[in-house]
Amino acid sequence: METPEMIPVAEFCAIHQIEGGFIDSLQSVGLIEVTMVEDHPFIPAVQLLRLEQLVRMHFDLDINLEGMDAILHLLDRVQNMQAEIRLLKNRLRLYETE
Amino acid sequence: MEYIDYYKVLGIEKGAGEADIKNAYRKLARKYHPDLNPNDKEANKKFQQINEANEVLSDPEKRKKYDQYGKDWKHAEEFEKARASQGNQQDFGSFDFSGSGDGGSGDFSSFFESLFGRSGGEPRGRRGAFRGQDYNAELKLTLADAYHTHQQTFTIGGKSIRITVQAGVENGQVIKLKGHGAPGANGGPNGDLYITFVIEDQPPLKREGNDLYTTTELDLYTAVLGGEITLDTLGGKIKLKVKPETQNGSKIRLKGKGFPVYKKEGEFGDLFVTYTVKIPTNLTDKQRALFQELAAS
Numbered sequence: 264m265e266t267p268e269m270i271p272v273a274e275f276c277a278i279h280q281i282e283g284g285f286i287d288s289l290q291s292v293g294l295i296e297v298t299m300v301e302d303h304p305f306i307p308a309v310q311l312l313r314l315e316q317l318v319r320m321h322f323d324l325d326i327n328l329e330g331m332d333a334i335l336h337l338l339d340r341v342q343n344m345q346a347e348i349r350l351l352k353n354r355l356r357l358y359e360t361e
Numbered sequence: 362m363e364y365i366d367y368y369k370v371l372g373i374e375k376g377a378g379e380a381d382i383k384n385a386y387r388k389l390a391r392k393y394h395p396d397l398n399p400n401d402k403e404a405n406k407k408f409q410q411i412n413e414a415n416e417v418l419s420d421p422e423k424r425k426k427y428d429q430y431g432k433d434w435k436h437a438e439e440f441e442k443a444r445a446s447q448g449n450q451q452d453f454g455s456f457d458f459s460g461s462g463d464g465g466s467g468d469f470s471s472f473f474e475s476l477f478g479r480s481g482g483e484p485r486g487r488r489g490a491f492r493g494q495d496y497n498a499e500l501k502l503t504l505a506d507a508y509h510t511h512q513q514t515f516t517i518g519g520k521s522i523r524i525t526v527q528a529g530v531e532n533g534q535v536i537k538l539k540g541h542g543a544p545g546a547n548g549g550p551n552g553d554l555y556i557t558f559v560i561e562d563q564p565p566l567k568r569e570g571n572d573l574y575t576t577t578e579l580d581l582y583t584a585v586l587g588g589e590i591t592l593d594t595l596g597g598k599i600k601l602k603v604k605p606e607t608q609n610g611s612k613i614r615l616k617g618k619g620f621p622v623y624k625k626e627g628e629f630g631d632l633f634v635t636y637t638v639k640i641p642t643n644l645t646d647k648q649r650a651l652f653q654e655l656a657a658s
Contacts, residue, residue, distance in 0.1 A: 316396050319394070319396055320394075320396060320397075323390070323394075324387060324390055324391050324394060325387055325391075326391070334397065338397070338399065341399065342399060345399070345400060349531075349532075349533040349534075350570075352532075352533070353531065353532050353533065353568070353569060353570075354569050356532075356562060356567060356568075357567050357569050357574060
């Protein structure tokens with residue numbers, strides 16, 4: 264089954280039982296992008312995972328918009344560092360004695 | 362199976378009120394939530410415990426049963442029977458916590474399941490549709506396995522999954538199989554399956570990125586006079602010309618004879634070969650005399 268490239272905001276909100284205003288807030292601070300198609304807002308499918316993550320952070324963990332913004336920056340750094348550690352560990356194996 | 366002190370898990374007193382439980386849970390969830398701790402199995406495990414404790418203590422009915430039967434959970438079978446008769450098989454949580462990936466349910470401890478049944482009861486909370494939990498699994502490959510594009514079949518959560526492993530996959534690399542985690546509830550999407558590749562070196566071959574490193578022995582005469590040797594590589598045997606007067610520890614680079622570049626068919630890294638020159642032992646008298654002659658010349 265192919266994943267649709269754009270997901271209607273209304274459908275996403277209905278499934279997650281959240282207000283459309285939350286998506287507007289995320290868009291206003293630049294945390295997600297919303298595209299208008301024939302006057303209806305859509306979310307690009309590539310952002311779905313991030314959006315679901317933001318929904319969990321806000322509604323389940325009580326983290327506000329500014330906090331989420333900071334966390335996403337830090338998570339990016341953590342993931343970059345994890346990738347670097349992986350690379351360095353693999354390189355280190357070259358010099359380890361049997 | 363051991364008794365789990367859910368109050369201790371959340372760090373609250375037995376008489377804690379609803380607000381205390383909520384606060385304690387949120388505080389710990391913010392610390393251990395899988396979204397905030399990517400690739401951290403310990404945090405995910407801890408989060409699962411916190412989630413389970415919250416599931417019990419924030420539900421007055423479950424809390425009452427737990428307080429009444431908790432320490433004596435072996436006599437609480439009637440609850441399980443009652444629960445089973447409801448035929449409810451829904452996930453309770455709204456988090457996509459990491460599963461064990463070992464094919465078990467992963468959601469609850471055995472203690473919880475013995476007290477409340479496998480499903481844990483009705484889902485609660487903000488949303489009706491719940492995403493299924495994510496599974497994490499490790500797939501061990503030899504260097505030779507990772508050298509070729511091939512298929513692997515394994516079982517996760519009772520389902521048989523076949524994946525194509527692309528040549529050049531790296532040690533520690535994680536791939537995501539969308540929708541292959543635990544099923545969602547109430548129309549929610551399935552969780553995802555994360556597979557981490559664990560690739561072991563295959564001595565004397567070692568890998569760094571797309572390059573391979575190996576060592577090979579040269580007898581003294583080939584090192585001094587030059588010659589031809591055969592080298593075993595992952596791509597098969599290759600013939601190598603050895604230059605005269607090759608030094609011990611010298612290194613050569615064989616372009617394009619290393620590891621395949623991930624998802625770039627026909628592209629390969631390089632193979633670095635280090636020569637170790639083997640000094641002959643148990644010399645005959647004649648050989649010793651010849652060496653002495655050489656030394657004096």
